[in-house]
Ligand code: SF4
């Protein structure tokens with residue numbers, strides 16, 4: 025195994041149809057027009073010394089180390105800053121250049137600590153390399169002059185240190201923060217010898233820094249260094265894999281020493297992230313070896329019994345015999361399974377296969393039920409495919425970007441950085457959100473239109489935008505005529521033209537000034553390529569599916585689907601939520617979204633799996649809890665999903681969980697759901713297995729095993745053991761064999777294989793004979809369903825209304841440093857940024873209730889009550905409060921209700937009528953739950969011994 029070192033071309037690639045041929049040190053090279061001489065040199069196999077350049081950043085030209093000679097030109101231009109010209113003859117090595125470079129290096133080294141042997145960057149330091157490359161042998165100025173060697177270290181960030189004594193003020197960090205991350209947290213203070221890098225005269229932890237690590241990666245010296253490198257030393261091999269947090273799906277190099285991860289470095293060739301990352305993927309991997317991880321299987325008869333550790337054989341035999349007993353006593357449909365959107369495609373596929381083939385029913389569902397199921401329904405109905413339309417790179421060609429019900433800078437940070445680059449380059453921006461999210465105003469980014477809509481009024485807003493488009497003659501008629509179902513369009517156009525959908529008519533309902541809405545609609549329709557990006561603020565509503573269809577209507581009407589820079593693009597939450605849906609996790613669909621009632625589809629699976637399959641859809645997650653409470657559903661296998669914390673109306677969920685006789689939880693930690701489990705099967709982390717994840721742009725990326733499973737088995741192997749014990753044989757030797765089966769059985773995946781993934785890096789489905797290398801942009805030239813279908817999207821206000829008792833609306837979301845139920849991020853140093861969920865409340869609402877910043881407040885709805893601390897925030901609009909749901913102690917879902925999307929049962933997390941008041945003690949539920957948790961997480965001391 026080797027340490028993968030990517031080539032640094034010094035300056036970014038340029039794209040042009042015009043090619044330029046030149047000669048560098050006698051070697052001919054041809055590159056696109058606009059390429060720097062430095063980059064052309066590297067392509068020609070000639071490395072020019074450099075310090076201030078790196079190919080993720082625009083050239084800066086400060087270090088003067090990359091000087092070259094060009095035939096016919098005077099002087100020694102900086103190759104990083106000199107564009108190629110046809111016929112140019114460049115010399116990179118000469119006595120004159122060597123002397124000049126040595127002079128530059130002497131100056132750097134005279135003000136640099138000479139502690140290379142004990143420096144953490146020893147062996148991975150560009151300054152050290154350059155000293156060698158220019159043949160530095162002496163420093164004529166000595167080391168006694170004025171210097172920076174006594175500058176103090178800033179160790180405030182939990183993941184990296186800043187040691188200014190080693191800084192060469194190349195400003196790569198400043199530029200990385202600006203150009204790559206878009207945060208602008210760093211500056212160069214002072215001039216000349218006094219120049220210093222500063223995060224704004226405060227410590228890093230007190231600055232605007234979001235700990236993405238781009239500056240650390242860009243730094244050519246040990247000035248900015250990962251603490252893990254300081255503690256453990258340099259890595260000795262690396263493996264390419266995919267981040268296990270969000271739906272951006274960043275590619276990383278896991279850099280290792282033996283079986284220990286030393287650091288995660290975003291991979292430059294990763295097509296979703298292009299070498300960038302956020303604080304979670306780059307730094308928050310410590311949970312994988314956290315002491316809370318459970319590594320041995322455990323069983324117990326009752327949930328209040330202490331857990332008893334058992335062998336894997338005993339645990340699996342127990343699961344199989346319990347599930348068989350339940351099916352015998354209560355019928356074949358009395359058990360089911362929940363697949364995990366944190367696990368790989370292959371693992372998800374096996375769980376649904378286990379349920380359909382071994383359990384003999386279709387009682388399988390996934391957490392997409394509670395997040396993006398309306399995306400699947402809405403986009404399939406209108407366009408023909410249950411997935412986002414465009415790849416991330418397509419944003420580079422968007423002229424108008426509309427972000428609605430999503431907070432990308434927190435929830436999809438790497439894509440947000442990409443989007444911000446495009447916005448800084450001139451794209452226009454519309455933001456729709458009840459809360460003033462960061463994107464509304466950032467350094468060098470400001471929304472052209474901010475729509476401060478009230479929770480629950482998305483459909484009224486999108487209809488009003490469509491109303492403006494239709495009534496002001498902004499429809500792309502040619503596009504509609506050629507590509508859409510005209511009868512459906514006429515019906516829709518008549519419906520949407522009605523005055524009740526006008527911005528003026530809905531102004532009061534939505535809270536968005538009519539003129540703002542009209543302006544946004546006109547910009548979307550006429551501003552060039554327009555792309556919609558949306559998140560759970562769209563889907564988690566009683567009209568989630570209607571809203572998705574409303575966005576598809578608007579995009580079709582304006583010709584904004586089927587080409588780069590456009591589309592209806594869901595920003596999917598979990599790393600593999602797209603994949604878990606693709607793999608047939610829903611109770612009504614096989615892989616590739618084919619209905620279980622379709623005889624011809626079922627026949628394919630019956631033949632391949634050599635078993636009869638049910639043609640009736642099974643239970644969805646909420647129906648499983650209902651049936652459990654009613655006494656007809658008795659056993660559940662849950663792989664990597666914490667339904668007790670993440671699903672709405674916790675009291676109902678826990679009633680369902682408590683009513684079952686055999687709950688099997690497979691997870692890394694004793695999560696909240698495990699409190700109700702009878703069997704705990706320890707799961708494996710993404711570092712411990714092979715497989716694939718599918719990101720929000722339908723991109724399959726490889727997950728590669730970098731260390732053996734600490735628990736003994738990868739999750740797919742555990743599912744296989746259960747299936748075999750149940751009597752349905754599964755014999756896969758490697759996840760690639762599972763993918764081969766998926767490809768055989770799924771028309772949109774027929775061209776997918778591990779060999780191709782290894783060769784191309786990643787693949788976007790559909791990948792088949794029509795698109796052997798995948799499909800970055802869907803619906804090009806025509807919609808997958810044939811003609812685009814406009815759907816009637818009547819706005820129906822949710823039944824969840826404010827009243828005297830509950831006069832405020834609660835909406836929920838995520839924060840950058842934590843991830844969903846927090847099971848992983850709470851077990852990392854990310855806790856320093858967000859130790860608890862807080863309630864954001866507008867100053868007026870706080871004042872009306874006598875609430876001060878930091879007060880403990882009770883948050884109550886008709887479903888329940890919890891307590892948390894208040895944060896007074898102008899981001900909120902009066903009447904709306906907001907919190908995150910990362911901490912089980914907060915139990916925010918005790919508050920959320922049973923209301924759900926009419927089509928898919930996706931819960932209405934984003935709208936709950938609540939009241940807030942000061943309090944001094946935890947809610948009754950919190951007290952009850954803490955006591956229960958105390959009783960249900962006890963591991964028998966005897967077994968542990
Ligand atoms: S901290 Fe590193 S990247 Fe930033 S100026 Fe100093 S040496 Fe260059």
Ligand code: SF4
Nearest residue numbers: 201233234236237239
């Ligand atoms: S870690 Fe990221 S946000 Fe923080 S200073 Fe570095 S580049 Fe900027």
Ligand code: SF4
Nearest residue numbers: 267269270274302305
């Ligand atoms: S943006 Fe998402 S996928 Fe990328 S590093 Fe962050 S959490 Fe991981």
Ligand code: FES
Nearest residue numbers: 076085087088104
């Ligand atoms: S690398 Fe060209 S001037 Fe520094």
